[in-house]
Amino acid sequence: MQQLVEKQRQFFLTHTTRDIRYRREALLKLRTAIRKWEPRICNALVADLGKCATETYMTEIGMVLAGLRDALSNLRKWNRPKRVSAPLAQFPSRCRVVPEPYGVSLIISPWNYPVLLCLDPLVAALAAGNCCVVKPSSMSPATSAVLAEMLSSLFPPAYVSVVLGGRESIGALLEQKFDYIFFTGSPKVGHIVMEAASRHLTPVTLELGGKSPCIVDDTANIRVAARRIAFGKILNAGQTCVAPDYLMIHASRKEEFVEEYRTAVQEMLGDTPLQNKDFTHIINARHFERLCGLMRDAHPVIGGGSDAETLRIEPTLLDDITPNSASMQEEIFGPILPMMTWEKWSDVESFVLSRPRPLASYLFTTDAAAEKRFVDNLSFGGGCVNDTIIHLAVHGLPFGGIGDSGMGSYHGKAGFDTFTHYKSVLTKGNWLDLPFRYHPYSKLKNRILRLFLR
Numbered sequence: 001m002q003q004l005v006e007k008q009r010q011f012f013l014t015h016t017t018r019d020i021r022y023r024r025e026a027l028l029k030l031r032t033a034i035r036k037w038e039p040r041i042c043n044a045l046v047a048d049l050g051k052c053a054t055e056t057y058m059t060e061i062g063m064v065l066a067g068l069r070d071a072l073s074n075l076r077k078w079n080r081p082k083r084v085s086a087p088l089a090q091f092p093s094r095c096r097v098v099p100e101p102y103g104v105s106l107i108i109s110p111w112n113y114p115v116l117l118c119l120d121p122l123v124a125a126l127a128a129g130n131c132c133v134v135k136p137s138s139m140s141p142a143t144s145a146v147l148a149e150m151l152s153s154l155f156p157p158a159y160v161s162v163v164l165g166g167r168e169s170i171g172a173l174l175e176q177k178f179d180y181i182f183f184t185g186s187p188k189v190g191h192i193v194m195e196a197a198s199r200h201l202t203p204v205t206l207e208l209g210g211k212s213p214c215i216v217d218d219t220a221n222i223r224v225a226a227r228r229i230a231f232g233k234i235l236n237a238g239q240t241c242v243a244p245d246y247l248m249i250h251a252s253r254k255e256e257f258v259e260e261y262r263t264a265v266q267e268m269l270g271d272t273p274l275q276n277k278d279f280t281h282i283i284n285a286r287h288f289e290r291l292c293g294l295m296r297d298a299h300p301v302i303g304g305g306s307d308a309e310t311l312r313i314e315p316t317l318l319d320d321i322t323p324n325s326a327s328m329q330e331e332i333f334g335p336i337l338p339m340m341t342w343e344k345w346s347d348v349e350s351f352v353l354s355r356p357r358p359l360a361s362y363l364f365t366t367d368a369a370a371e372k373r374f375v376d377n378l379s380f381g382g383g384c385v386n387d388t389i390i391h392l393a394v395h396g397l398p399f400g401g402i403g404d405s406g407m408g409s410y411h412g413k414a415g416f417d418t419f420t421h422y423k424s425v426l427t428k429g430n431w432l433d434l435p436f437r438y439h440p441y442s443k444l445k446n447r448i449l450r451l452f453l454r
Helices: 002-012 020-049 053-078 116-127 141-154 167-174 187-199 222-238 251-269 285-294 345-353 368-377 413-418 443-452
Strands: 082-084 093-101 104-108 131-135 160-162 180-184 204-207 213-216 246-250 299-302 316-319 336-342 360-364 382-385 420-428
Touching (some): 002 131, 020 053, 020 116, 020 141, 104 116, 104 167, 116 413, 141 160, 180 187, 222 251, 246 251, 246 345, 251 299, 251 316, 251 336
Parallel strands (some): 104 131, 104 180, 131 160, 180 204, 213 246, 316 336
8 A cells, every 4th residue: 555655646746647638638538438338337336236227327427427527628727826916015926826736645435326426536636636546435346346447447556546445455545644535434434534634634525424304394395395305215225425314394294295205106116116126225234234223113104115135125204203213313324214293493493403414404395484594594514495415416516514424525616626735826026125024123114014914
């Protein structure tokens, strides 16, 4: 690992990656390769998650290609130095902010979207001019192997290198000194990453998760709300860091919502969801058993069935939920949705604010005042009004958490900024050298200083 990082550092110091043409060529090669390797990527995702081709393109390949298009279209503009007005006290001078890459970056990606969450930050890192070590998840081995083969066929290891393996590989990587670390995963591992980074004073971005609330008020279009919430829980079998994690619905609309949710699930997956081949399965038996355990102290009004052989769990709506229920103690990361009711907005607000700040929040309403309260009073990484999850698909919206759900953001220009140090430069003219800043000081110099600096 040490030799790998040192090889990348030596390559970075050649300044090759600072060349915009070199960065652009790398991004174009990556885009061409993704299109060429799409069948193999799809097959790998079937092996790891049972993910169908349409969902693979919608949530993985298509999202990466959209990010590449955005980066290629804006690369020169993003990398252009920006002029800053110089104060009169520094006359004659000119000031500018110059973007420069951090250097050697480490990207640690998770298993739930193993292509998107590996390649999307890689696009940002390469656009910003960094060298990269990529560590895909060992829990999605087929996809990680394909990514490793693809990237090694495109780039020399001194520029982009993929490290496979489990915890031992991550531990060995975190012992090295990187210039930037980008991690997507659980809060538990996020603590380990940040602790390791602190030993080298390495800046980090942590994309974590948490329990993202989904709030439905009494003015909501219930049919639309149920359909879009069901989409958020069915997509990738709920194994999404911004999936609606628990539902808070106004008591007057509960029964209507239950029926519409039942209809939405049936329309999407049919009468036998466990047999639907387009429905993604749970990643492994350990997570399958964990999810089944979250349903044991609750009453499923929809779903509740599971198949240990196929690792599928029916989209499930849980009733009789309290803050002490098992499903409210941890991020669910599956197609299970616990449901609680409310009467007053103040109760919703106090409940959500009493918990760790989530990566996402969702509100379904037709009341503009309710939307304003939601946006102004609740703290979360990002979210939607009258939809779920799709804010991720807008590259102009920075994506990231706050507090326990992470730090830093990326997507589009925000991704370029994440992997970029903005260097401040002042260039002073020599034809005039004002004397009032120099010793010896006097009352006159003091008056002149106060005139300029106020």
